[in-house]
Amino acid sequence: MLWGVSFDATPLSGVVVEFLKTARRFAARGHRVHLDLGYDIKADKGAFFRPYRDEARLLPEWVTLDRVERVGEIRGYDREFVERVLREAVQDGDTALRPEIDRVAGELADRIVATWERLGVTMVMVENGTLPENIAYAEALYRAIARYGARHRLGRFVFWRDHDLMWQSEPAKYGTFPYPGVPAPRNSPHLHYFALHEEAKSRTLEWVPELANIDVLPNSFAIAPARIDERNAAFRRDHGIPEDVPLLARITRIIPQKRIDRDLHLLALLPDAWLFVAGDTRETPTEHARLVDLATRLGVRGRVVFGGWLTPYDTVVPGRYSVRDLLAHATVVSFLTSYDYESYGNPVSEAIASGTPYVTSGYELYDVVYGSFLAPVLDIRARDLPDAAFAREVAELITDEGKRAEVVRANAELGQARFGARVADDLVDRLYPPPMGAATRLSVVLPVYNEAANLPEVLRSLHDQRDGDAPLDKGRYEVVLVDNNSTDDTVAVARAFAAAHPDLALQVIHEPEQGVSCARRAGMDFAAARSRNRPESDPGERFYLVSADADCRVDPHWLSELFAAMESSKAAIGVCDYYYNENHFTGRPRLWDAIQRTLRCRAVTFALFGGFPDGKGFAVERDAYERAGGIEIFYQLQDGKFVNHLSDDWDFGIKVASGGDAITYAPRSRVEINPRRVDHAIDEVIAGRAYGSDGIIVMRDIRPSAPAVPADLTEVEAQQAWEFSIKDFTPKNTILPVLLTPALLEDDAVIAFFGADLAARLARRITEIRHEMRVVDFTPIHAYKTPSYRLYFEFADELFACLRRHVGADIGHPPPLPPCLADVPAERFAEFVRYYCEDRESGEAHNYFGNGGVF
Template sequence: MKYGAAPYPHAIKPVRSKHITYITLNNHLKKKLEEWCDYGVEVMVKKNTYDFTEHGGYDSIRENFFIRDSDIVIARTTRIIPQKRLDRDIYLLNRLNQLFSQNDIDRKVFLFVAGDPDENRPYYQELNTLAKKLSVESFIKFVGPLSHKSMLSVGDATTIEDLYYSCDLVSFLTSWDYDSYGNPVGEAISNRRCYITTSYEYYWEVYGQYGFEAPVLKISEENDCLPDEAFVKDLYLLINNRKLMNDIARRNFFIGKRLLSDNSANILDLTCHEERMRDTVVVSVVVPVYNETDRIREVLLSLFNQKTHDGLIAHDGYELIFVDNNSTDDSVDKINTFKFQNPSLDIFLIHESIQGVSSARKRGMDYASVRSKARDSRLGAQKKHYIVSADADCIVDPYWLHALIEKMVEENGDIGTCNYYYNEEAFRNRPNLFREIQKTLRCREVSFSLFGGFPDGKGFAVERTLYDKVGGIEIFYQLSNGRFVEHLSDDWDFGIRVIAEGGKPVYARDSRVEINSRRVDTMLDEVISGTAYGQDGIIIMKDVRPGKEKQWSTLYDTTPAQSQQVWCYSIKDYVPKNIVLPALLNPQILLDDITVRHFFTAPVADCLYQRIHEIMRDSGIIDFKPIHAYKTPAYRLYFEFRDEIFSAMRRAIGDDIGFPPPLPECFDVVKPEDFERFVYYFCEDRESGEAHNYFANGGVF
């Protein structure tokens, strides 16, 4: 309306140009502008954003006006013009003070107006007349126009942030035809303050539809009225309930952080004073989340209801950090709802815009590390702190966290792995398939007990100093269909780097995680064919949510032939990574560790030790930590020692482990004396990816 009524005779009409893009703040204005310009210009919608980092350092201005902490301050940051309807605020001020007086409550309500009285002097005088008429002129403070702190050029002048810091709520009781975005509402949300508003023409589009909570004065084009008694009563009840105001402000803050954050100043979410790490917290559990609405509450409950012995891991001893990885469902809303329903446990929700579970896990673990270091700095002492990874579709057992941390503490472990299982009921009509899964998990139990094992995102812990020492989670990339995508080895390679740096791995057998059966259910064909996680050397994350990938309406069991094929792919992936690799990274255990020598037998352990050093010498490799350094030697050792390894597994696990799967057909014509040489060529083949395909390319169970 500042340009007059439509069609805006005093505004300059946009011109059509390929060099110019016009921006509006909401879709309704976009349509109006396009219509006015006969649809001849390109118009985009760019909503306003706000800084959610809470820099602090603001000053309370209450003392300057002799206002007590128990009194209520309403802030109105606005132009002082009729369209803003400040008469509503003055009327509201009158009614709220009357109610306090009638109820014999020693509190007062003050209104601070930040705006230029000279912009429309007659309207300013009209407001003063109304205030005098309603006997509230002493409760209204016209403080003049204020700048944002970032725009301040001289001195220690009061800023808009100071006013928001000093107030209890922000008012935006503007007229129906208010034709802009509504910055004071967004600023109130980002400053953790409640707000009140009218249902002006664009409120629903800009704020209302997203679930922000506030007393809203219902108005319309025909009824642009003063606050009614129902609105006054609702607001009176709100300002007399400090806890409710804080809860609403916090809920709005987290919704706003996701929708309205400018992100440029919100990279690590580390500066929220109210969200600093508790002094008693020793564990941060990081959970990447992407569209898990069907499962997330069950996961939350399992993480919330952790049990403990001797107070090792109570609610004040651990925190949950959820990393939203661009979810498009209501997973985030469910996490926020759960958070506010269960204040006894610290639950944080941060965002990672780069799509991929590796990036999301890194984001959360970095966040936990920096916050714990900030806590230590504040306390002046370094505390043991464990960063734990969990999955948003896997349920943890009641003593999962206790057993994991207890094991790490008892054995002074630097990286700890969990025990996994599937719910047998999910495979009640698929006994053949479940039998092969159980065989793989039995193998895992033996190897992890021997070597400590390698971390899996479904559940592992690392001590913070080791996390920082190796540089945290590292993101690897690979080419898939002509573009770079994340390589799904971040957890595995992270464990290798921790162990290579001298970190001690431990296996917590009693720390149990139930794996979601959908990982098998939704891609059983790929499990049988050994392509569950890609092929030709490309390891990819499949979306295993029902409906996103092929889902059988009736889950079927594998035939005996399919069961054997499933087992072959699973065990071929398992052995190089879990039996060979631990020895490859630390050959000395083959000589020094009695249990390892007993597993292999002493002669085999000695031969394996010698062969590892021959490969190191012949290949010129002295460091097997990088992914492309350890894969080829691990594959070669599997082929060369497969009979001895399977013999050891049959002794330790059971005869049903059987014998090594058939060799690739290309070896049918290879002479025994040439076998070792052609194994090298097969494992070194970078072009075809045959070795990767043979070893099932990333695992099945």
């Protein structure tokens, strides 16, 4: 049960629309959704204590309008009290009302908790609760959250989003920084805050520096062109607008701060255009009258339509036109607003989402929210009203179809990345993940990138898993598909499969940072977090995170055999058996000989040491995963740019093994390797370059457009292939296990494998090497180079300032950074400096520092 509360006291405002977009995610998961419109909270909308009338018809059928019970019975709590508190406690800073505020807040909190108890609330969404229109109610809400969350052990069950804050909207109304009369955001195990953009987050943290749980969640929109259809075709005719004229659209409240006068002056410079103003003319009648008079004086009154209130962009109300209907007919959207009034600028997002060009004033937060989008921008700090030059820019946007198309294309692409619906959905799913079934014991994580063609077969093999002679219980496992920026129909294919196979839980999430390592980590973190919230699960029961590969095929008993091996061994990691289908290599005996020799070696060492995980198929027990810190992403340089190090699966296994946890081999849990690499990149494979060169370990994306032409290796090529294969295999599979866990050399089976003498000498040499590689002083060259290079980058400006001060001004400033570091975010600079300086294989850092000496 989700309880929503809007502090806006308006039935279908932008605040409520954003609530509906987010709440829809939870409704799809089975949450009942109740919404309090805030009529008993905000005093200036003329609805205080007013019963609901026909507001429900404006909302989707899955929303139930509700309100906190018996609020009207609280002594002294009325519109006058709320207005007085805002005036005296917030604006003037008077503390005399504090005892009365505390009393009212306490009684309100009691009623909020009683309402939530009656409904069985498990999730709360607060919209615009920090803006101090009613601090007694805000304080009551905080008290109710603390009591109710602790009583029901709900964890972080409150989603608190602030659309407007004191410094963004009517700043003189809410006192001065640091707003002593305002209930500030607070750290709580039950709350997560959301700001609309980075500037709002930054200002919030300036106000409350210790606030930990806050993220940026922009207003989101489905990026899709607005079309003229049967429902809205008569829009122009119904409003008296000729069909063939350019139409400027202004979506706004009709108040002085919105500066609609600028639109009228612009219209006077565009003699063929019309202007439609979508806003309630009754909100400020004097402003409406002033604008009508101005339009008359400018000679444009006949080309201006004050069309009244339209339903918000993402809504459909029978018998009413919406903002999106207007944009289907508009040529350009105008947003020539005041400099310091806007906290976001939704009409610009609506224009971008609908495929309509826009023009705007350069208001204070425009670059923060919409930097890099294409549009004519009126510099209102240089000129207050549109001039002829600005009008020419607008006219060009109206008449030049090629330019319009390019603007729409570029803005839609950037809009999809900045505030497309998926951006918000991904953040909500990460912070409030969908629930997991009580019986679920395994989450299969499947990273995917442009796998639409392969995905149906992969998902079918996961769906059709067996346990002995019967199907594997679908309640025991789920699939977490991690889309890694696919540009094909991968996500649509996955959702269609999920809809057609409701018996298997299939979660689809998105990982924006490119790389299979990042996608695997995102999926495992997502599954691990959700697994801890399974209802009525046994605390002593082990839970497993399982890695799968979208271009491989798992055998029918893959999952049940892996589960059985993990349960019986109680190991931290379970490693599968990976194989090629021998029939695929018919006619290529030399190639098959090199492959099967390697596979035979692996079967022996995996049985002896347990092997190391490969992303194609392994399981890790959840607690072991979290003890090891999860999948760690390493970065390396490739062509001057940082890319993910491919071996995250092996690196993870090394981390787990070095921590003393066991790895087990599950030989009957089998995964068939996709042969496309040996089919289509055999020259790279036999030369030891299948995964890059020069210490750069990456996977080239091989997606053949035509079937391979089978051809066997020559004898020379076959020998070369084997030598590279065994050189790769031996250190990793015979030396590395005992290097990480020297105690293995005392195991009877391991001694038998190496022989007693070799095992003893290996043990002594490993002890020596582990000792040598410790940093005991700064004499050895490689011991001091890396830390000194890192410190140089981190303190370069200060070091050079010291040199200038003590040596002379001609010392100057630090040389330019390596290009690969120039675009690294400031908050991650030290991290990437580490990767750069420790990247000894490529030698980039050594080259940057003169590679050992210049003079």
